[in-house]
Every structure is written in structure tokens, then in C-alpha cells.
Amino acid sequence: MDKVMLVTGGSRGIGAATSLMAAKYGYAVAVNYRRDKEAADKVVAAIEADGGKAIAVAADVSVEDEVVAMFKTVDETLGRLTCLVNNAGIVDQPCPVAEMSAARVSRMMAVNVVGPFVAAREAVRRMSTERGGAGGSIVNISSAASHAGGGAGAGTYIDYGASKGAIDTLTEGLTREVAGEGIRVNAVRPGVIDTSIHASGGQPDKPQEAPAGIPLGRIGTPEDIAEAVLYLAEAEFTTGAFLDVDGGV
Ligand code: NAP
Secondary structure (H helix, E strand, O other), X not given: OOEEEEEOOOOOHHHHHHHHHHHHXXXXXXXXXXXXXXXXXXXXXXXXXXXXXXXXXXXOOOOHHHHHHHHHHHHHHOOOOOEEEEOOOOOOOOOOHHHOOHHHHHHHHHHXXXXXXXXXXXXXXXXXXXXXXXXXXXXXXXXXXXXXXXXXXXXXXXXXXXXXXXXXXXXXXXXXXXXXXXXXXXXXXXXXXXXXXXXXXXXXXXXXXXXXXXXXXXXXXXXXXXXXXXXXXXXXXXXXXXXXXXXXX
């Protein structure tokens, strides 16, 4: 069976590294992005230059219709989906709960929770052997923040941590729901990884400041996470697993 992977937020950071590595593992890759088409096109071009197959597909994962349309595009251009990587995610500026608006929390949940749920739904509908599919796997990108109450230090990202806690629960529950339908569900929980997400969360220096608290003495690279994602995508007897890839924190 041809291997087809959809990576949400595949245009930058962890998603881009995962897309590039997936192509080396023989996947045709759908590189999803929200607005940075140029970055997605670059990932696609790198895969094609290496002899692989990839497409860039725009969709805001927080918008249900766009997610549905994205899956249709993948069906029509790459064929039967075999792996979904629920990677797209956001943080916001550090903010204590006492100051947190409902609009902020809703946006966080729409992108980091509702998006992955809807994408998982679309993947299950295609992969489930009870629905005529041929099985497959889902890898969810959670975070060390899911069990740390948000970012390190008070007043940072509790909403983000809560959204990743929901991803852990989705992973745990969906594992049992679809194990009998040929679908494996696993999660990676990255620690501090060197991507631009920290700048978008108002902490551009976080990657430089982090190593002191990390037993392995360095922050992670996007490739460190991509390796874990590809392991879980390929590991035929592994489901319901959480891989903490955080340098030993
Ligand atoms: P990043 O460098 O900021 O990249 C985020 C990616 O997600 C981009 O491709 C972006 O596309 C896409 N994206 C954002 N909002 C989207 C939306 N609404 N719909 C579709 N795509 C969207 O982030 P990253 O650090 O690689 O993070 C990737 C995942 O790892 C996230 O789930 C994050 O929570 C998790 N994580 C990261 C770290 C870390 O230290 N970096 C640690 C733990 C967990 P556009 O550029 O087109 O918007």
C-alpha cells in the first residue's frame, strides 16, 4: 500500500522537519499551512528535489469546512491517507488566568483542540476498516506543558497547557475507540524545541535560556521530534503511547 501522510502545520518548525523526514521514509506528504504558502512550497520543493512526492495544502485547522476540504484535496491528489500528524498549534503571550479573556481561550482551543479533533474524525472516516478503509495511524503532537500546568513559571500559557492536556485525552480515548478498526493513535510530547513558536509567544529568547534546566544540556531540534513521530507512524505494535522527547526534564 502506498504511504500517504498529512502533516498539519507542515510548513515550518516541527511540522516541516516531520514532512521532510516522512518523505525519506517513503511517504507522499501533504504539507498543510495556514498562511505561509512560501514556507510550505519550500518544503514541497525540497521533497521533490529529493525524488519524493508532496503537495502544499492550505487550511486553517480551526475552521471545519477548511479541514474537510483539505482532506478531500489529499484524497484526490495523493490517494488513500495512511497517517495523520496533528501538529499545527499555537501559543499566545504569557498571561495569568486572572487576566485571560474568553476570546483568547476560545482561539487556543479552536486551533489546538477542535482542529485536531476534526482532523482525527476525517482521518478515522477514511482509515477505519469498519468503513471500508485499510487502517492507518494518527500521531498527535502534545507538549510537556500538558502535564506541567502550562509553561515553566507562573503566568505562562496555562491555556496552552490545558489545550495539550486535551490532546493527551484525545490520544488515550481514541486509541481504545479505533484499535479494533485498524487504526493506531499515539502522541509525542516535546519539551523546548528550537522553532519560531517561542517568538510568537512573546519569548524569543526561550530556546537560549532553556538548556540550564534540561538534563541533556541542550534544547531539542525539530528533527528530534520528527524522529519520534516517524517511529510512532511506523511502529505496527504501538498504540496509545506517549513519547516524552524533552531532554530528560
Ligand atoms: P511553529 O514553528 O510556530 O509552526 C507552526 C506551524 O503550524 C506552521 O506551519 C503554521 O503555519 C501552522 N499553523 C499554525 N496555526 C495554524 C492553523 N490554525 N491552521 C493550520 N496551520 C497552522 O510551531 P512548532 O514549534 O513547530 O510547533 C508545532 C507543534 O509542536 C505545535 O502543536 C506545538 O504546540 C508543539 N510543541 C512545540 C514545542 C516547541 O518548543 N517548539 C514544544 C512542545 C510542543 P503558518 O505559518 O502558515 O501559519
